Amino acid sequence: MKKWNSIVAFAVGSTVMFSVPTFAYVGLSNTRDINAPIHVHTANQDRVTHVLPTGRIVSPVGLVNGAPNFVTAVVPVGHYVAAMANGATRAQTITLYKQKTLEQVAEIAAYKKGAPKEAPLPTDATNLRDNVIGHQSFFQGMAVGPDHTIYVAGGGGSDVAAFTVQDGNLKLLRRYPLAWQPFPKAQYPYTYQGHHIGKPRLFYPDSIAVGHRGRHLYVTGMLSNSLARINLQTGKTDYLNVGPYPFAVTFADGGKKLVVSLWGGNAVAVVDPETMRLLGTVRVGPPTGPNNTQAGVHPTALAAVPHSPYVFVALANIDRVAEIDSADLRVKGFINDSPYPDAPPGSYPDGLTITEGNLFVANAGNNDVAVYNDQTGKNLGLIPTGWYPTAITHAHHALYIVAAKGLGSGPNVEHQWVGNMMDGLVQRVRLQHLMFHLPAWTQESLQNDGFTPAQQETRHTEDVKTDAFLRKHIHYVVFILRENKTFDEDFGDDQTAGAWADPHLDLYGSQELPNLYHLAHHNTLFVNFMADGEVTAQGHQWTTSASDSDFVQRTWPEYYSGRGLVANPGWTQSLVPGGATGTGGVPLGVDNPYAIYENLSALGKWSNPWISFPARLFLFNDLLSHQVSFEDFGEFVSRSQAGNISKAMDQHLATGFPGWDRMILDTYREKMAVNWLKAHPGSKFPHFIYIWLPDDHTAGRKSCYYTPDYYVANNDYATAKFIHYLSTTPEWRHMVVFLTEDDAQSGADHINAHRTFALAMGPWVKKGYLETSLYSQVNILKTTEAIFGLPPMSQWDQNAGVFSGIWTNHPDFAPTQVLPMQVPVTFNAGKCDHYTLLRREAGATGHYLTANETAWYKEHQTPNGAGLPAPSKADTYTPTTLLKVPGPEQMKQEWIASKGRKSYARVMAYLKAYSAQKDAPVNAYQAGEKE
Known part of the structure; x- marks a missing residue:
């Protein structure tokens, strides 16, 4: 088990311009890593209080402990809670904690390829029982059976992994494979959104519900638009198309209904679990279809009201929680999850749980949990959390909340990648005295985000002058x-x-x-x-x-770590497999950097970015x-x-x-x-x-x-x-x-x-x-x-500030200068295949190679190069691979190319010395490692 990263606040005094222009958080002390439970109270609150890049502040309350990067699920298991992390890391993990103390007990580390013999262990973690498994991934879904078996959605592994807890240890019992299912061509996203070059296609399980008698699992498949039912005794699996991008599944109406949220469908599907028949869908947002230009509402987390047909549905993209009636297939009402009147979107509710008469909503955008009366929908207050809370559950009169980015980032002086260096956070909040604490916690949450009326008025007054x-x-x-x-x-x-x-x-x-x-x-x-x-x-x-939308936040770690998803946020990149790997009758295919604007009637086989839009x-x-x-x-x-x-x-x-x-x-x-x-x-x-x-x-x-x-x-x-x-x-x-x-x-x-x-x-x-x-x-x-x-x-x-201190009343209208380049045209060493040389020559003039360039090819080819074989797949450039090289590898390659290996060795030695000086720990799963 890893020793959690330290989260270091800004080393130089910083004025927090976002919301509190009247005072500064100056030089919050360099904190140690959170690798043991901390009971947060007045005397040690600064230990877990940190400034985020946006200037907002996180200050979780209750009992907290560290978790691996990008933790997205938490479930109670007997006297434990299990937390899943699926960051852009070599290994994705299930970590087991004691419920009352949040002491870390055990961890399973899953590697998408072969696993090492054992996971790295810190010297002070000899009491932890660790295990590793290979050829396995995890993705945001967990459920627990009546016998305390933990079922984990396998994401890019297209399976469900079952684990047992024995004497505080996690052991793999079995894996249940799931097959990709075709869906109608008229159903969004209209075409498969996994890697087309990978075989077989992926079901991509992302949520699980256990049947009431523990005989079946019901599993959503994000890339199949499907729900699977697995017979746990025989392994027999049935499938049902439910709609675009199923996200979560839960039982309702006394187990007579299954409700599935459709991340890409502005709706939830209601299913009969006995017959696996679709009973209907309930629309929770505007109609969708090929011509729709509005962003989706993103139905995500679900929470069923006990002993009723009602289910709450988080609409992560519009800061609403819908309540639907699974018996009558209608919307019962909506809860406005905004932090203040007329607020634009940004709360991003994406975790729900119901207990003791209240609905608890984890707001990933605002770093808090909103508390509502589950009957009236009345807002009762806010609970401060870590950065980007993604899931919430309850057990034994306590809430358990996981935050994907924990306490944020500090210096990456250990050669960490900012993409996965931030440890997650597990948080326990007792419910016994909740109503006593809520007024103060609510004020703290609003203050952290700059949402109090006083902060907004101060900021407005300052901005008016600059405006x-x-x-x-x-x-x-x-x-x-x-x-x-x-x-x-x-x-x-x-x-x-x-x-x-x-x-x-x-x-x-x-x-x-x-x-x-x-x-x-x-x-x-x-x-x-x-x-x-x-x-x-x-x-x-x-x-x-x-x-950035909840879809981008939750999925980018999957495709950056090569776990089967096509990059889908609609970045500046070709929307077809361009670069040098497409098809079109030329060596290694068409190379078209303008494809992002061409063939606008459809996106073809690759990324359809609509679901990613804020x-x-x-x-x-x-x-x-x-x-x-x-x-x-x-x-x-x-x-x-x-x-x-x-x-x-x-x-x-x-x-x-x-x-x-x-x-x-x-x-x-x-x-x-x-x-x-x-x-x-x-x-x-x-x-x-x-x-x-x-x-x-x-x-x-x-x-x-x-x-x-x-x-x-x-x-x-x-x-x-x-x-x-x-x-x-x-x-x-x-x-x-x-x-x-x-x-x-x-x-x-x-x-x-x-x-x-x-x-x-x-x-x-x-x-x-x-x-x-x-x-x-x-x-x-x-x-x-x-x-x-x-x-x-x-x-x-x-709630951001307008730039205010950079302007002058004495303008200088003189043109800017252009200094000449001091670096000559140079190329990286290595064998150059003929096609790459053609591309380089064409690109120097802004040209690109198409299937109809016969004359250009004849003019530029040479007899000596015409017969060269195509480069290997490992050496083939594509539009996105270089975009997704982890930061440490980018730094390594650029540093060696620019200053040489000796200089790179010196800077790495400096980083290690700097790290030791700051008493910062070393990541157990360091980004940039070769797999």
């Missing part, structure tokens, strides 16, 4: 998004940043980034700036919608509905369920702008964008411009691709040229340019693993200014909304 300035002087906003860098990775060697920079962790400096340094020194550099998400899948939603969609939708002109260079936008982009939206998309293609350089992207803007002067010039320049992601040490140094230098030069052009336009006099990264996953940072950088540039921005207030990507959107008078998209941007 007036912005609307007078700023009429154009440009948002430049790049890829994956921490602050220290790019600015560690910047002496002007002082203690905010650690030169030991600097990978790219003034040699590769002369323009970034120049722009930072002559404009405003945000040194305490956080990425709100951990990885690309989240980052591109945070930068366009001020949130409730209020994206900034582009707000701009469109409020008639603010804009142009989108490279970012995804909302689509209908069938994959169509509306004609109104399509008019604002630069469809000639290439998507993810490592052979097309940012200098081409910059040229394409500038040419478009030159063709749209005056009134045609858009008031909002969003451009994606991804070259600083690099291709690592991939043979025949450009070196990381050159990719970064090219990105730097392209960025500077684009900004320079903007500074020569008439619109520059009333323009601001924001530049940041989508996430901070590819390097180390001595302050926080979520820390990246941002720049604000323009005539009305302070020059040579370091902004040290705590801000995040959401604040860019909040400031943009303030400039254009747009409404908030979520609770995050509604």
